[in-house]
Amino acid sequence: MSFLKIDNVTKRYGAVEVLHRVDIDVQQGEFLVLVGPSGCGKSTLLNMIAGLEEISSGTIAIKDKPMNGVHPSKRNIAMVFQSYALYPNMTVGKNITFGLEMHGVPKEDRDRAMDKVADMLQIKPLLDRKPGQLSGGQRQRVAMGRALVRDPDVFLFDEPLSNLDAKLRVDMRTEIKKLHQRLGTTIVYVTHDQIEAMTLSTRIAVMNGGYIQQLGTPKEIYDTPNNIFVAAFMGSPSMNLLDAVIRIKGPDAAAEITDYNGHPITLPLPLPAASLAGRDGTKVVLGIRPEAITDPDGADKSAKIVVQMQNKIDVTEPAGSDTFITTTMVGKDVIGRMRADAHVNAGDIADLSINMDKAVIFDPKSEDRIV
CATH class of the missing domain: 2.40.50.140 (Nucleic acid-binding proteins)
Structure with a gap:
């Protein structure tokens, strides 16, 4: 049974459909990355899971409970934004526990939860500082701590590393991967960076033009791309795409x-000529x-x-x-x-x-x- 089920979901703004019949089943503990170029619909889909955007048609369910029309605060999800979205006038500790306080969690339990995530993210020395006194990497850890402290059903990450420099992005990527391996949490993660997608995910949904172009493991996406878009988008440097002509001689193809x-x-191609029947002399694209x-x-x-x-x-x-x-x-x-x-x-x-x-x-x- 799917932990998070996205079933035939579309999104329209007026007469314009920007997401087209998206179907994804996310299992408990899975790390799903939505990747694609700007404007492909990945952040829109994430916002629909969070309840920040309405679903035009189809269903999104978490633990078999439909989320259509359910307020974001009632979905038991936690979101980490690109902009960190920290309260500048609150200390780090207060930022982490503020959501719990709003939900009426006793102070003793709040402090216990804060200590646990602060240890996990190595931000204990920062608890009395304000966000303005932190580096970008430290602020991102605090934003992650605020999400972790709630113990949600699903974590949603919206391009959380795009504001960081190259080295810090690599370091934070490792931290997020370690965190997922340690906690076994269910994560849906949006990025336009295909290296992030390949290194972090258990599965990748490659998106373009509001459609899922391919859904699979990093190895499946990389080795057997469904189409030229996926082949060109995934990989750095990207796949070489060459105009070629099929030549068939007996049982062999080239x-x-x-x-x-x-x-x-x-x-020579590593497949029988029968798999290219009728294509002798025809033009193809060799990847x-x-x-x-x-x-x-x-x-x-x-x-x-x-x-x-x-x-x-x-x-x-x-x-x-x-x-x-x-x-x-x-x-x-x-x-x-x-x-x-x-x-x-x-x-x-x-x-x-x-x-x-x-x-x-x-x-x-x-x-x-x-x-």
């Missing part, structure tokens, strides 16, 4: 592309992740199909643990990821290994994945 000189390169294009010594030794080729290196970008290269295939820039100590320079004709086990094929018209 994708034909061109190198930097326009010479044809045949890339290959950057890590599947690397130097020969960095190639996956367990891969079944690794194609060796030479291609000109246009740009190298040392990134510490890796070296990213840009090369040209089918007249397009293609990103590869090599070992940090791979000896490549711009202008070199370098040996490349392409792991075709990781390749996916899309229909160029529908943009859906074929295989």
Whole structure:
């Protein structure tokens, strides 16, 4: 049974429908991330779960109880906002316990709950300070403490890390992950950052244009994207998408592309020709992740199909643990990821290994994945 059930939910503003028939079942203890570009509907959906936006049609239920029309204060949810939303004239301790006080919880119980979350979030030395005396990371911990102290059914996070600098975002991401593993709480988390989505979630809902484009585990989303949008949006750098032609010979299938000189390169596909029946000679979009294009010594030794080729290196970008290269295939820039100590320079004709086990094929018209 779903802990949080979003059933055929739509949202309209007048005649304009901005969320279209969304269906998601969230299990107890799950960490669901809603990810997508600005304006895709993810924050609107989160606000509907919280009760801050009305549901135009469909049902949202928590623990089998429909939430349609239920006031936010009666839903037993806790929300952490991007802006922290702390009371500037109250101390940290008062900010954390204010909600409990409003619900009539005795002071002794409030103090006990505050001590517990302050220990957990390592903010005990901050309890007598005001929000204006805190850093962004400290304020975010206080906002999380205010949510945790209530022991809600569902935690809702609305882009909580977007105001933090890059290093602090990584640190806070780790803290949120530890917190979820320790408490086993049910979390719905909104972000436009696909790295946050991949690292935090147990499942991801990729949204675009008010539709769920794909719902799955981080591995499913990354390895087998439903369509070109998901393939391009998820991953950093994103998946290389190349125009290719299917070539079928007997039981074998291949994708034909061109190198930097326009010479044809045949890339065997790790699937039977029958799965591409009727597509011999047709155009497709070949998707290959950057890590599947690397130097020969960095190639996956367990891969079944690794194609060796030479291609000109246009740009190298040392990134510490890796070296990213840009090369040209089918007249397009293609990103590869090599070992940090791979000896490549711009202008070199370098040996490349392409792991075709990781390749996916899309229909160029529908943009859906074929295989």
